[in-house]
Amino acid sequence: MLTLVFFLVAYLLTQVNALLDSQSTADDLYSPTTCNSPIYCEGPLLKAVQLAQLFADSKTFVDMPTTKPVNKVLEAFQSLGNDPDKKSLQSFVEDHFSPAGSEMKPYNITTEPLVWLDKVGDTKYRGWVNQLHHAWSKLAFKFDTSYLCKGCVSSTLPVRRPFVVPGGRFREFYYWDSYFVIEGLLKSGLNSLALDMIENFLDFVDTFGFMPNGARIYYLNRSQPPFLAEMVNLYYQKTQDISIMKKALPVLDKEYSFWLKNTTVVIRKGDIKYKLNRFNVESHSPRPESYNEDFNTVYNGTTLTTKQQNDLFSNLATGAETGWDYSSRWTKAKTDTPDTDILRTLDTRNIIPVELNALLWSMETHLTTWYEIYGGDITTDKLRRRKVQYYRKQATKRLNAMDALLWNQSQTSFFDYNITSNTQSTEFSPASLYPFWLGALPPRARDPSTLHHVFDSTRRQLKSYPGILASTTQSTSMQWDFPNGWPPLQYIVINSMLNVDALLGKSRYAPLAKVLAQRTAASAYCSWFLTGGSIPGNLEKLSNTTDNGHMFEKFDVRSLTASGSGGEYTVQIGFGWTNGVTLWILNKFNDLVAPDCTSSDIYRVPEMDQD
Numbered sequence: 182m183l184t185l186v187f188f189l190v191a192y193l194l195t196q197v198n199a200l201l202d203s204q205s206t207a208d209d210l211y212s213p214t215t216c217n218s219p220i221y222c223e224g225p226l227l228k229a230v231q232l233a234q235l236f237a238d239s240k241t242f243v244d245m246p247t248t249k250p251v252n253k254v255l256e257a258f259q260s261l262g263n264d265p266d267k268k269s270l271q272s273f274v275e276d277h278f279s280p281a282g283s284e285m286k287p288y289n290i291t292t293e294p295l296v297w298l299d300k301v302g303d304t305k306y307r308g309w310v311n312q313l314h315h316a317w318s319k320l321a322f323k324f325d326t327s328y329l330c331k332g333c334v335s336s337t338l339p340v341r342r343p344f345v346v347p348g349g350r351f352r353e354f355y356y357w358d359s360y361f362v363i364e365g366l367l368k369s370g371l372n373s374l375a376l377d378m379i380e381n382f383l384d385f386v387d388t389f390g391f392m393p394n395g396a397r398i399y400y401l402n403r404s405q406p407p408f409l410a411e412m413v414n415l416y417y418q419k420t421q422d423i424s425i426m427k428k429a430l431p432v433l434d435k436e437y438s439f440w441l442k443n444t445t446v447v448i449r450k451g452d453i454k455y456k457l458n459r460f461n462v463e464s465h466s467p468r469p470e471s472y473n474e475d476f477n478t479v480y481n482g483t484t485l486t487t488k489q490q491n492d493l494f495s496n497l498a499t500g501a502e503t504g505w506d507y508s509s510r511w512t513k514a515k516t517d518t519p520d521t522d523i524l525r526t527l528d529t530r531n532i533i534p535v536e537l538n539a540l541l542w543s544m545e546t547h548l549t550t551w552y553e554i555y556g557g558d559i560t561t562d563k564l565r566r567r568k569v570q571y572y573r574k575q576a577t578k579r580l581n582a583m584d585a586l587l588w589n590q591s592q593t594s595f596f597d598y599n600i601t602s603n604t605q606s607t608e609f610s611p612a613s614l615y616p617f618w619l620g621a622l623p624p625r626a627r628d629p630s631t632l633h634h635v636f637d638s639t640r641r642q643l644k645s646y647p648g649i650l651a652s653t654t655q656s657t658s659m660q661w662d663f664p665n666g667w668p669p670l671q672y673i674v675i676n677s678m679l680n681v682d683a684l685l686g687k688s689r690y691a692p693l694a695k696v697l698a699q700r701t702a703a704s705a706y707c708s709w710f711l712t713g714g715s716i717p718g719n720l721e722k723l724s725n726t727t728d729n730g731h732m733f734e735k736f737d738v739r740s741l742t743a744s745g746s747g748g749e750y751t752v753q754i755g756f757g758w759t760n761g762v763t764l765w766i767l768n769k770f771n772d773l774v775a776p777d778c779t780s781s782d783i784y785r786v787p788e789m790d791q792d
């Protein structure tokens with residue numbers, strides 16, 4: 182009886198608190214929970230401004246804070262009449278908005294000298310990595326919306342702590358990018374900034390019930406590959422700071438239920454039902470930050486039925502949720518055709534991706550271990566045991582399902598699974614290697630005779646081109662296809678090779694891992710050097726360059742000297758995950774030697790016995 186009264190009182194108190202919370206947020210911070218702004222999410226104003234193409238990039242407008250209260254902005258827009266011309270829209274925007282990114286305030290970080298710098302043997306790489314170490318200060322920001330007038334808005338989501346952005350058009354932090362940024366910050370000894378970033382993520386999941394794609398209101402309709410548990414793991418491994426667990430565990434519970442609720446698919450094979458996850462976003466309108474692109478994809482071309490339009494909007498938004506926007510992994514057409522935009526064949530929601538399931542298995546496995554070891558501090562023994570059992574069972578079930586549906590024994594590889602055809606998509610992609618990075622390996626994939634072949638396709642790809650690994654073997658205009666390779670994927674493949682060596686108990690793949698590390702570092706270094714990068718007293722700036730060296734987001738695998746291209750926006754520089762992955766590589770492989778970027782250095786794939 183007494184316990185009942187206690188729970189009743191506790192319940193009433195939480196209700197009162199919830200009420201107080203909602204009132205205080207309503208008063209002090211503009212704090213949305215869904216994308217519902219008449220300026221930044223959907224509606225006639227957004228449509229008119231975006232379709233007028235006032236800016237080269239659709240994302241510019243939705244990153245502009247207002248300089249007048251929302252109701253004044255809406256009134257002024259209405260007074261323009263039904264079909265305002267470009268010039269009046271231009272002056273409307275000038276009169277009511279400040280430049281994109283006005284809320285970003287540089288965050289001062291003090292970088293200590295890099296403690297492992299002397300261990301980098303090559304003097305050019307040493308000078309370069311030292312610059313990258315100090316470059317975090319150019320990418321670290323806080324949001325400051327306190328200067329906005331009363332009633333004015335910005336598309337930023339309220340963030341309490343500083344963060345690192347990717348750079349370029351990406352003026353806010355992103356979900357999966359940040360894992361590789363955090364890896365780099367930890368290598369730079371910026372542990373507290375890494376923790377700030379993780380705590381921002383924990384706040385977001387706590388507030389929204391899931392981690393949005395990035396820190397803007399228009400990213401509230403979707404997530405991105407779930408790396409939060411991996412971030413916590415990385416930070417904990419480096420710092421042994423147990424206090425993170427207390428905060429993270431309940432929040433990771435929340436994130437886990439989001440993925441389970443929103444993205445689970447049941448797949449029948451014979452008499453058995455399996456559950457795996459896909460990316461899955463429901464949308465009936467263009468992504469605000471890619472408004473023109475989506476609008477044209479859907480409306481320019483043969484007329485689609487309303488259902489087809491909504492499916493396409495959903496598949497476009499889901500494609501962005503995968504982090505691979507866009508790729509032939511998600512399109513029915515595998516090459517560009519002259520008369521149809523390949524994006525019109527998007528089929529994202531019908532694909533079960535390897536990496537999403539590997540990441541969720543890893544989340545389940547971390548939560549099993551973490552509840553076992555640290556759960557005692559945050560919950561009762563009984564509840565803790567229940568959580569441990571639950572997550573262990575979920576991980577086991579997922580591994581069974583991955584074994585049955587995603588693993589291909591004759592190809593010694595995982596593959597994405599198409600739930601329409603009930604078959605695997607058997608093209609090579611580095612995404613297939615996530616389970617080797619995270620350890621999501623069913624018994625037959627762990628067998629030494631299998632492990633001797635799991636990088637056969639990877640070796641073939643590395644033999645075919647001088648650069649890093651492309652995202653797929655399909656050549657299209659989309660940026661997550663051949664010939665583009667991306668730093669985060671090289672990180673995952675290099676780690677996979679080192680992990681498989683650990684399972685085999687010998688250095689079978691270490692030489693191959695080193696070649697990929699060499700190529701990844703060289704691609705970033707040479708494209709930086711060829712865009713004007715220099716090191717005082719060590720590497721002279723090319724006389725035919727005007728810039729000061731760019732770190733690119735992606736690279737062309739057909740050479741060691743070119744950035745990538747293609748896709749929906751121009752190639753971005755900055756760049757968070759490239760810097761993070763480079764710091765990680767030069768820390769781990771500190772005997773790499775910088776190439777002469779004007780001749781053609783080649784990093785050859787080592788021969789390997791085939792037993």
Ligand SMILES: *[C@@H]1O[C@H](CO)[C@@H](O)[C@H](O)[C@H]1NC(C)=O
Nearest residue numbers: 286287288289290291318323
């Ligand atoms: C950042 O540090 C510099 C140099 O120490 C100082 O001049 C500047 O005011 C600081 N900026 C902020 C926003 O604190």
Ligand SMILES: *[C@@H]1O[C@H](CO)[C@@H](O)[C@H](O)[C@H]1NC(C)=O
Nearest residue numbers: 401402403404443461462463
């Ligand atoms: C998750 O699913 C719920 C219920 O269908 C939906 O309301 C919500 O918008 C979804 N969230 C995301 C981020 O997709």
Ligand SMILES: *[C@@H]1O[C@H](CO)[C@@H](O)[C@H](O)[C@H]1NC(C)=O
Nearest residue numbers: 215216222402464465466467
């Ligand atoms: C975002 O989700 C909300 C709520 O589910 C929905 O009303 C809105 O149309 C969605 N917006 C976009 C741009 O997808």
Ligand SMILES: *[C@@H]1O[C@H](CO)[C@@H](O)[C@H](O)[C@H]1NC(C)=O
Nearest residue numbers: 477478481482519520521522
């Ligand atoms: C519409 O599609 C055609 C054919 O693909 C293309 O030439 C044209 O530029 C597109 N229009 C817009 C506004 O994107």
Ligand SMILES: *[C@@H]1O[C@H](CO)[C@@H](O)[C@H](O)[C@H]1NC(C)=O
Nearest residue numbers: 510511512513528599601602
């Ligand atoms: C999935 O399978 C269906 C049915 O065979 C096919 O039409 C579709 O193109 C496939 N999707 C992808 C992305 O390959």
Ligand SMILES: *[C@@H]1O[C@H](CO)[C@@H](O)[C@H](O)[C@H]1NC(C)=O
Nearest residue numbers: 588589590591592604605607
């Ligand atoms: C494995 O790959 C082969 C060759 O692409 C394919 O024919 C076979 O159906 C795949 N196996 C499974 C279990 O999907």
Ligand SMILES: *[C@@H]1O[C@H](CO)[C@@H](O)[C@H](O)[C@H]1NC(C)=O
Nearest residue numbers: 711723724725726778779780
């Ligand atoms: C600048 O000179 C270097 C070395 O001669 C050459 O490789 C590079 O292509 C040149 N770049 C431009 C933009 O002309």
